[in-house]
């Protein structure tokens with residue numbers, strides 16, 4: 001099969017097409033003929049050498065999510081059959097014509113997407129962001145109906161997912177993004193307010209409202225601002241710290257605020273979690289989030305698709321941050 005490998009840490013050009021053996025599913029694994037593979041910011045971090053794959057994951061083929069058709073099943077798989085259309089969360093190996101996934105980490109391609117030409121492209125845009133958002137916003141952050149929710153990077157793959165799922169569960173949704181066009185996209189997806197952080201200080205813009213749950217991927221100088229925005233019992237959830245995980249002395253974090261307002265600071269990374277955790281997360285998502293997709297209350301936002309061979313161009317677009325929504329690699333079959 002053809003796959004894209006990270007030939008050495010570096011710029012997008014280090015992503016090269018290679019020939020590899022088709023992997024064989026064992027035990028609880030399925031083999032998926034990949035029609036579409038999602039590109040995620042963690043893939044960029046891995047390409048640069050800053051996000052090593054966990055043990056057992058493909059050492060050099062990136063790709064954390066795919067959609068396609070089950071080609072073969074391992075001897076212990078009972079819930080899927082050859083030919084089933086699925087999307088799946090992977091620990092790596094998605095930038096390829098075939099990939100193995102844990103059976104418990106697969107979900108059916110939503111019927112609402114079927115029939116449209118891009119159903120696999122849309123389905124491939126889901127697993128990494130839906131798993132991350134459900135776990136961090138709803139399981140860790142415990143977002144409840146009627147609460148105020150803020151997501152930074154509102155037009156990112158994570159952001160467009162967080163806005164729509166939080167809206168579907170009746171939160172009041174706020175977002176930040178880096179341009180008027182990105183803010184419009186967030187509003188079109190249902191955000192109640194989006195702050196263009198290049199023109200306005202989000203802390204000042206949202207101070208009167210107060211926020212119950214914040215999903216942050218930025219960190220750095222956002223950290224003390226986030227803490228000051230939280231209402232009593234508020235929850236601050238980190239999924240990355242793109243501007244740094246440490247706070248400088250100009251605006252120090254007031255830990256007294258955490259006590260006085262009984263705040264919770266938490267966060268997680270998905271990729272290194274155990275298979276059983278991800279399988280339990282997948283079943284909860286199938287029960288709670290898949291009905292939202294089936295009702296058409298969630299719109300996948302595809303910024304651009306690229307042929308698998310053009311993975312380097314896809315990474316360059318992601319690093320430009322010019323995109324809104326998800327970037328997807330497609331194999332010729334689609």
Ligand SMILES: NC(=O)c1ccc[n+]([C@@H]2O[C@H](COP(=O)([O-])OP(=O)(O)OC[C@H]3O[C@@H](n4cnc5c(N)ncnc54)[C@H](OP(=O)(O)O)[C@@H]3O)[C@@H](O)[C@H]2O)c1
Pocket residue numbers: 039040041042128132153154155156157158159176177178179182217218238239240241242243268269270271318321322323325
């Ligand atoms: N912990 C986990 O389990 C987990 C899982 C998946 C993803 N993540 C993280 O979630 C974030 C979003 O991932 P994604 O795949 O959705 O990414 P993405 O689509 O590339 O979006 C990232 C967006 O963040 C915004 N941004 C704000 N500050 C930035 C900065 N200092 N540097 C770069 N971008 C900045 C940019 O939009 P603006 O123009 O608005 O600034 C950019 O478009 C990433 O940081 C990723 O590492 C974490």
